[in-house]
Amino acid sequence: MKQIRISGGHVLEGTIRISGAKNSAVALVPASLLSDEIVKLDNVPNISDIDALNEILTFLGAKVKRNGELMEIDSSEVENKGIPEHISKKLRASYYFMGALLGKYKKVEMYFPGGCSIGSRPINLHLKGFEALGATVIEEGNKYTIYAEELKGSHIYLDMASVGATINIMLAAVKATGLTIIENAAKEPEIVNVATFLNQMGAKITGAGTSEIKITGVDKLGSCYMEVIPDRIETGTYVIAGALRGKNLKIDNIIPEHIEALLIKLKEMGVKLDVYEDHLMISATDNLKPVNITTQVYPGFATDLQQPITTLLTMTNGTCQLEETIYENRFQNVEYLNKMGADITIKDQSIVIVGPSKLRGTTVKATDLRAGACLILAGLIAEGETVIEEVEHVLRGYENIIEKLTDVGAKIKLEEI
Numbered sequence: 382m383k384q385i386r387i388s389g390g391h392v393l394e395g396t397i398r399i400s401g402a403k404n405s406a407v408a409l410v411p412a413s414l415l416s417d418e419i420v421k422l423d424n425v426p427n428i429s430d431i432d433a434l435n436e437i438l439t440f441l442g443a444k445v446k447r448n449g450e451l452m453e454i455d456s457s458e459v460e461n462k463g464i465p466e467h468i469s470k471k472l473r474a475s476y477y478f479m480g481a482l483l484g485k486y487k488k489v490e491m492y493f494p495g496g497c498s499i500g501s502r503p504i505n506l507h508l509k510g511f512e513a514l515g516a517t518v519i520e521e522g523n524k525y526t527i528y529a530e531e532l533k534g535s536h537i538y539l540d541m542a543s544v545g546a547t548i549n550i551m552l553a554a555v556k557a558t559g560l561t562i563i564e565n566a567a568k569e570p571e572i573v574n575v576a577t578f579l580n581q582m583g584a585k586i587t588g589a590g591t592s593e594i595k596i597t598g599v600d601k602l603g604s605c606y607m608e609v610i611p612d613r614i615e616t617g618t619y620v621i622a623g624a625l626r627g628k629n630l631k632i633d634n635i636i637p638e639h640i641e642a643l644l645i646k647l648k649e650m651g652v653k654l655d656v657y658e659d660h661l662m663i664s665a666t667d668n669l670k671p672v673n674i675t676t677q678v679y680p681g682f683a684t685d686l687q688q689p690i691t692t693l694l695t696m697t698n699g700t701c702q703l704e705e706t707i708y709e710n711r712f713q714n715v716e717y718l719n720k721m722g723a724d725i726t727i728k729d730q731s732i733v734i735v736g737p738s739k740l741r742g743t744t745v746k747a748t749d750l751r752a753g754a755c756l757i758l759a760g761l762i763a764e765g766e767t768v769i770e771e772v773e774h775v776l777r778g779y780e781n782i783i784e785k786l787t788d789v790g791a792k793i794k795l796e797e798i
């Protein structure tokens with residue numbers, strides 16, 4: 382078990398460089414299986430979710446070389462065998478092997494994925510998409526067997542603009558015969574990153590980043606080199622850290638357009654920040670104004686930044702309301718923020734935050750990835766020492782978080798207990 386210990390109150394000054402996006406990389410790695418040749422991925426974050434995907438690739442017989450941020454995947458000798466539950470449940474994104482293996486071998490056998498416990502997180506839309514392409518889905522408890530004689534292009538409407546379902550259907554459809562159209566597709570930047578990658582391999586995908594994606598099936602996918610886009614949620618997390626304790630803190634290697642909703646909210650609150658092409662400068666401000674936030678699919682305010690920004694909302698002069706519309710159970714951080722001295726009440730799918738609060742260090746728990754990020758941010762401003770238990774969740778998604786924060790002046794360490 383691992384825990385993080387933070388001594389709060391230190392100014393954050395210097396530069397934090399943003400890593401490759403977890404939610405892009407975790408799709409690009411399984412997607413690489415669709416190629417018959419060697420694929421190179423650059424700017425891959427060194428996080429435990431990627432290690433888990435690597436374990437699945439290796440189990441299937443792919444040859445994987447990692448050299449820093451560069452990952453080289455040779456799937457030419459892959460054997461399409463059932464993926465055991467103990468590896469598929471290590472992370473949510475193992476579900477991308479469904480689309481990739483189905484797309485390439487017309488058959489996949491695997492178990493329900495894992496991931497943060499933030500809601501029921503069904504995969505019905507992924508399965509509906511596979512069925513629309515002509516696949517049969519057999520569910521036995523947690524186990525899924527999905528197969529098709531032939532995958533045929535189809536017109537698919539998603540009841541919810543799901544990131545996972547959009548990507549998984551793209552993966553299954555790239556080698557199907559004919560045209561697939563995904564309506565009400567998710568528009569997140571990670572989807573554009575995956576579509577660009579597949580197109581570089583020889584796929585024919587248009588419309589990624591809009592709500593209608595068109596995929597014309599091709600027979601063969603070849604080699605390519607692709608860079609993972611910067612992580613917009615990691616960016617947002619450190620931007621919030623800057624709003625809490627920054628002094629001319631530079632957040633580097635970012636795509637500002639990907640965090641526009643956050644930047645607009647911060648400006649509304651009165652946070653001082655200057656945005657440039659690929660970086661921004663941010664400093665902490667007193668007298669923050671309260672704001673209301675509702676999470677939405679992209680380009681709305683990201684649900685993955687909802688928990689991190691809650692820490693900042695505890696610092697405003699007044700009452701903020703924050704509504705979560707994507708997941709049913711993404712307020713597990715609230716109990717611990719309140720234990721640290723915040724005044725937050727949960728009302729159905731919203732929370733009401735009365736500020737400003739003076740947070741005090743104590744022992745808290747990272748119940749999930751972004752709850753952990755929220756509590757680290759709280760620890761950075763709390764008086765005294767904060768101990769965050771079960772931080773394995775955080776290490777799944779934030780590359781070198783201890784080093785990055787230490788480099789800009791935080792007093793934070795990782796402990797093995």
Ligand code: EPU
Nearest residue numbers: 404473474502503504505506507541543544545546685707
């Ligand atoms: N949904 C369904 N049926 C489906 C798929 C989704 O009802 O078949 C619902 C979910 O229950 C949820 C909503 O649709 O209410 C969003 O689901 P989506 O498929 O978009 O989410 P996901 O694929 O499970 C990805 C990210 C999440 C991120 C969301 C939304 C990965 C591996 N995960 O999840 O990331 O919150 O998109 O942007 O890409 C995180 O990084 O902390 C994280 C949870």
